[in-house]
Amino acid sequence: MAERWRPIVHKGIPFPYEVSDQGRIRNARTRRIKRQQENCRTGYRYVMLSGPGKLYPLRIASLVVTAFLREREPWEQIDHINGSKTDDRLKNLEIVTQQINVRRRYNMQGSVKRTTNHFLTPETHERIKEIWQTGEYSQVDIARMFGITNGAVSKIIKRKSKVRSYKNGKQEDRKPDFSKAKKTKVRAKLNASMAREIYESTDSQKELAQRFGVSQVTVSKIKSGSAWRAATGHVSPSSEEPSRGTQ
Incomplete structure (x- = not known):
């Protein structure tokens, strides 16, 4: 079946671009394919489109659904049927409620993935504290080493974080990867x-x-x-x- 293209309209605003049922974006006049990017935090793909007065970062999945299915209601979400957030083909997208989306995600992964320092073992907490006490690495560097957020490192250092056990999750014993640290210069506290x-x-x-x-x-x-x-x-x-x- 040939790739189908439809004009892009976002929140009532028409854009000089087209979206295909294969999840591609092109310029409506030049037919040039737009480069897509991936959100490093959410994992979803998006594209920057020139609109009235500014650039608009728009999710590919949302553009495909709006063009080929319908506008979503405020309480509805887009589900990637095969679980791949980067597969924005029309046949892989479906409009569902949040409850159904979470249930499908749970059934596919076994548990909803959580990026929290509470999954770290007490040994990992101690490693983080020891590295911080050396004064050679910043919180940003330590976060890169262990693959956690800066906020998680801050809570561990300030002893505001407690190690908890979860019914559906396993604690991780992580070791520092010093190659990922850029060794940001730590400012000393003057007296x-x-x-x-x-x-x-x-x-x-x-x-x-x-x-x-x-x-x-x-x-x-x-x-x-x-x-x-x-x-x-x-x-x-x-x-x-x-x-x-x-x-």
């Missing part, structure tokens, strides 16, 4: 004695920034007295001048 040492030092701002693990802007602020004034005892030149009163 009064460190600020005073920076203020009194005659070294260059670059050398001081590298030694104390801070930015050159911070060093400059300490030197000028706009930061840590109480600790450094900085006195502005204007306050040192005697008052010009009549004698």
